Amino acid sequence: MTETLNGTIAGTAPHLIWLLAGVALILIIATLIGEALRLRIAPDGSNPVIENLNARIAAWWGMVLLLALAFLAGRIGVVVLFAILSFSALREFLTLTSKARADHWALLGAFFIVLPLQYWLIGIDWYGLYSVLVPVYAFLLMPVVSALRGNPKGYLSRVAETQWALMICVYCVSHVPALLSLQIPGYEGRNVILIAWLIFTVQLSDVMQYVWGKLIGRRKLAPELSPSKTWEGLTGGVLTASAAGSALWWMTPFSLPQAAGIALIVTLMGSFGGLVMSAIKRDKGVKDWGHLIAGHGGFLDRLDSVVFAAPIFFHLVRFGWSLT
């Protein structure tokens, strides 16, 4: 149930360092390409696509650094980091949902009771409760808090959208640190690699969808939801990232074919996540969820694919490889 800090680092150090070094290498190449494009095409910073690309790459450095620090801090670091990400994501989501004054206490409860409780349960490894806290207890009790304050106007939309916010931003995101609690024989103390592999594969798929889309994107996937998503981008991104994820099978508990299958599933789920979250943004009339990550938008703009991939990945591994 508890891993010591040393155990985490000693068990994972070689593979984690390889993975981080690989990511750093990719980012160095990306930075060089970004700067070269700026020098060749618009040295005065007048090309918005290139400026956005460079802002994205700069933000990636920050995100990778933050994630690496959390990994080094061990279980607590990872749980706290994802709790903060959940908080920021929930803030972005609930800013856009329908709500009334009568929901004030229910919404405060979402931020200051449900969210910390979920991550505390993850921290102490209480699977039986953290897997039902949001879909059962929050689902039943938060509407009660709102109902007690009266005001039936738009009631169902209000409670349903609040529940959606919690499921997406707290429940799903929390399944990333929950991976630390799986007990896989012969893989003890290395679970943090599962997180690194998942995030690497899913985010690489996002990045490669962007790259393939910009290079050869022709046919729009869902023009009414997201003008930038194309079939070529989706296929190229999913296949490239699945190949990269499979190539890293030796640091996972999976065999090569297993790694390929799981990589395909999580990258597809990630793409679906991007699509669903785009539909919500369109519905609410916004382009980005927020503004805090330069070039990317909000936390949810970056997390949307992980949100959809993490719980499925968690349950696949739990069902197929874990003792718990």
Add this chain to the structure above:
Amino acid sequence: MVAPVLTRIAAGLTGKAITLFARIVTAPRAIWAGIEPVPMQRVYYANHTSNGDFVLIWTVLPAMLRRRTRPVAALDYWLAKPLRAFIGRDVFNAVLIDRRPDQRVEDPVTLMAQALDEGSSLILFPEGLRNMTDAPLMPFKSGLFHLATQRPEVDLVPVWISNLNQIMPKGEIVPLPLVCTLTFGAPLHLQPGEEKQAFLDRASTALLALRSEGQA
């Protein structure tokens, strides 16, 4: 000798703490949709739904501008308690005006004009009171018009503050951490010969127009 220095240090720290708190709670985002955040003398006028309004404008202004920007606030509220007086006078350096015509010794518009003459920018809520109605904006009081008449050269910048009434609805004490956007629009000036009501309507329309801008 010592006391004023301590007060200034305490005021500086309290100011930092308040802006940090505002950033954590609402992650306020400034959208510059008509002006740039450059050091020019301005009167920022905004919709007023919560006591946190001017704190947010103050927070999103770059530090260089913030030091020279003074909120215009109600003397009867801000001097009522010692802590409020410290925050209002020392931290925010507010231009304190008396809303009670029968009791005041100085004319509010004269005080504001004085502050402008000293080089300060101002934050002003032309609705006068917090808006507790369902309407997005209440009718403006005439203060903005009189100030524009007395100092016609100063930029009047509309600032639409979104979401704050949901972050802290009337009567609630715990703020909800939602994202807040502040949209700064293009500056207005009093036209030659413009009537009071026509000017106030124009200022009000310009502010309301920023509402949809801030949705992005």
